[in-house]
Amino acid sequence: MRPLTEQDIRSSFINCSKGEAKRLAVPRDLGERPWADLDFLGWRDPGAPDRSHLVTERDGRLVGVALRFQPARRGFLHRSMCSLCLTTHPRGGVSLMTARKAGAAGREGNSVGAYMCTDLACSLYLRGLKVPESGGRFEESLTLEEQIARTRGRLFAFLDALRA
Ligand SMILES: [Zn+2]
DSSP states (O other), X not given: OOOOOHHHHHTOBSSSOHXXXXXXXXXXXXXXXXXXXXXXXXXXXXXXTTEEEEEEEETTEEEEEEEEOOOOOTTOOOOEEOTXXXXXXXXXXXXXXXXXOSHHHHHTTOXXXXXXXXXXXXXXXXXXXXXXXXXXXXXXXXXXXHHHHHHHHHHHHHHHHHHO
């Protein structure tokens, strides 16, 4: 995706108020992110351990989503798989990310959830640029391009569900 500025990010959110988008923590190292290898930018809010955000580009437009999740409990050994990139992680490496729906449905308290890599580094796992800690990715017959297309398709389906 193309490199984003703080202003790009703040104006991209579809499921939080303008005030929330203005206050949320945007990464300070935007100049050093591996943009060419990202299908979306995802980050955890350092001041709020149960919040994450992601921004992606779809048909030339930026779409940002505010997410909440339940941080992993100690001793939680269950392994799970990210629904976007299909990487398996142990112990909290995958979390159920919940997003308030966009617009009136969200204000009425409706939300949509999906299991995602807790660090939201799906793009890097897909490309082999980050290796999951004792987790893994199963051998696939799909090419990298096909796997990227599948991940983007799953992410876009999640975005559609937020707007439905
Ligand atoms: Zn993932």
